[in-house]
Amino acid sequence: MKKQVGIEALAIAVPRRYVDIEDLARARGVEPAKYTAGLGAKEMAVADPGEDSVALAASAVSRLIQRHGVDPSRVGMLVVGTETGVDHSKPVASHVQGLLKLPRSMRTFDAQHACYGGTAGLMAATEWIASGAGAGRSAIVVCSDIARYGLNTAGEPTQGGGAVALLVSEQPDLLALDIGLNGVCSVDVYDFWRPLGRREAVVDGHYSISCYLDALSGAYRGWRERAMAHEVVRWGDSLPGEQLARILYHVPFCKMARKAHTQLRLCDLEDAPGAQDSTPAAREEAAKSSASYEAQVASSLGLNARIGNVYTASLYLALAGLLHDEGAALAGKRIGLLSYGSGCCAEFYSGVVGEGAARRMAQSDVESVLAKRERVSIEEYERIMRLASDAPEPLTPAPGEFRLTEIREHRRIYAAG
Numbered sequence: 001m002k003k004q005v006g007i008e009a010l011a012i013a014v015p016r017r018y019v020d021i022e023d024l025a026r027a028r029g030v031e032p033a034k035y036t037a038g039l040g041a042k043e044m045a046v047a048d049p050g051e052d053s054v055a056l057a058a059s060a061v062s063r064l065i066q067r068h069g070v071d072p073s074r075v076g077m078l079v080v081g082t083e084t085g086v087d088h089s090k091p092v093a094s095h096v097q098g099l100l101k102l103p104r105s106m107r108t109f110d111a112q113h114a115c116y117g118g119t120a121g122l123m124a125a126t127e128w129i130a131s132g133a134g135a136g137r138s139a140i141v142v143c144s145d146i147a148r149y150g151l152n153t154a155g156e157p158t159q160g161g162g163a164v165a166l167l168v169s170e171q172p173d174l175l176a177l178d179i180g181l182n183g184v185c186s187v188d189v190y191d192f193w194r195p196l197g198r199r200e201a202v203v204d205g206h207y208s209i210s211c212y213l214d215a216l217s218g219a220y221r222g223w224r225e226r227a228m229a230h231e232v233v234r235w236g237d238s239l240p241g242e243q244l245a246r247i248l249y250h251v252p253f254c255k256m257a258r259k260a261h262t263q264l265r266l267c268d269l270e271d272a273p274g275a276q277d278s279t280p281a282a283r284e285e286a287a288k289s290s291a292s293y294e295a296q297v298a299s300s301l302g303l304n305a306r307i308g309n310v311y312t313a314s315l316y317l318a319l320a321g322l323l324h325d326e327g328a329a330l331a332g333k334r335i336g337l338l339s340y341g342s343g344c345c346a347e348f349y350s351g352v353v354g355e356g357a358a359r360r361m362a363q364s365d366v367e368s369v370l371a372k373r374e375r376v377s378i379e380e381y382e383r384i385m386r387l388a389s390d391a392p393e394p395l396t397p398a399p400g401e402f403r404l405t406e407i408r409e410h411r412r413i414y415a416a417g
């Protein structure tokens with residue numbers, strides 16, 4: 001039998017504070033419906049300088065190990081996907097290894113390609129295990145980021161922050177990946193980037209949406225071609241994309257998942273045998289199907305709407321949200337996942353939800369992580385946003401969590417709660 005490899009368990013970490021998105025809209029003189037209905041947001045995580053990508057990643061890994069009884073001596077690889085790393089050379093992964101006192105006998109590195117870095121890490125880990133190179137060991141892949149565009153920018157309501165840690169192994173209780181079916185598409189574009197030395201991203205917002213949709217089309221068509229060759233999906237009474245129980249997308253803001261789903265359906269409708277019998281307008285209308293969006297996508301967006309963009313982690317927050325709510329009902333069913341990183345690279349892959357998904361998600365208890373957060377005013381959010389990145393507030397980390405406390409002679413010092 002072919003070896004099963006995929007995600008065994010996950011854990012999340014989020015900043016301790018958040019703002020209500022309607023408060024932000026009112027403070028900016030914007031009709032709240034633009035942020036709620038137009039972008040699909042409810043709340044937005046606010047990270048202070050003590051909650052950098054290292055602290056969030058270490059907190060998520062700590063929770064993964066504690067909640068799921070991970071034996072660190074069985075872990076042979078630790079990869080951090082991030083586009084908000086803290087040093088040009090020393091990886092976030094080495095900080096995490098040190099803070100968690102993980103064994104020396106593991107590969108540690110960061111993977112960077114905007115929001116795609118976490119998926120790059122997941123695929124490296126999966127293929128390392130599937131190839132046999134891991135010799136039965138597991139990998140931890142952490143997606144950790146702080147999305148920051150700055151005060152009074154168009155991107156402001158799409159900020160956020162957090163981390164998702166994934167345990168990857170030959171016991172994929174959450175999701176067994178369909179290795180070998182992945183479709184990818186990369187193009188050299190300037191849609192979203194962050195020049196060295198800048199804290200805030202530079203973004204060509206509307207162009208970035210079209211780059212995402214274009215790359216999605218290439219990646220999805222690549223996956224579909226291979227999935228058809230392996231008879232995983234087929235042309236028939238339903239479209240190939242409709243044969244996936246759910247489809248998760250990279251979620252820079254929740255409304256993007258709806259746009260992405262429309263684009264994926266359009267790929268199927270345009271390529272279907274007999275497509276020429278319908279007009280382009282009719283196909284575009286059919287692609288927008290609300291019923292399809294509600295059935296296949298909407299239920300995955302609960303955590304994203306409450307946290308905001310978490311760059312590399314946003315696809316995996318959607319996975320956490322979906323399996324938290326529907327893990328039991330989806331056991332044995334195949335889902336699709338679309339990762340997008342600006343610059344750009346998209347990857348579409350699929351996997352089968354494991355029988356242990358509901359149990360694993362109950363152990364992860366993502367709800368309690370969010371329940372501990374504190375809602376802050378817009379004045380407090382603006383104060384936090386203005387804090388210097390090298391001057392963290394002297395706050396005590398919660399039990400099991402980590403915070404940056406100071407930077408001394410260019411060395412970052414963290415405290416554990």
Ligand code: CAA
Nearest residue numbers: 031033034037038039115154155158205206208209212252
């Ligand atoms: N009621 C309801 N809806 C309203 C409304 C109201 N009163 N007013 C406006 N809207 C709707 C608009 O119709 C629009 O919806 P559609 O896109 O469906 O037409 C939506 O609200 C947003 O309105 P605008 O397009 O006018 O908003 P904007 O120009 O101010 O900014 C944005 C939107 C470009 C997404 C901006 O938030 C941004 O730049 N975000 C960061 C970039 C980003 O997230 N890009 C995504 C692709 S790149 C990527 O995915 C990588 C990554 O993580 C960054």
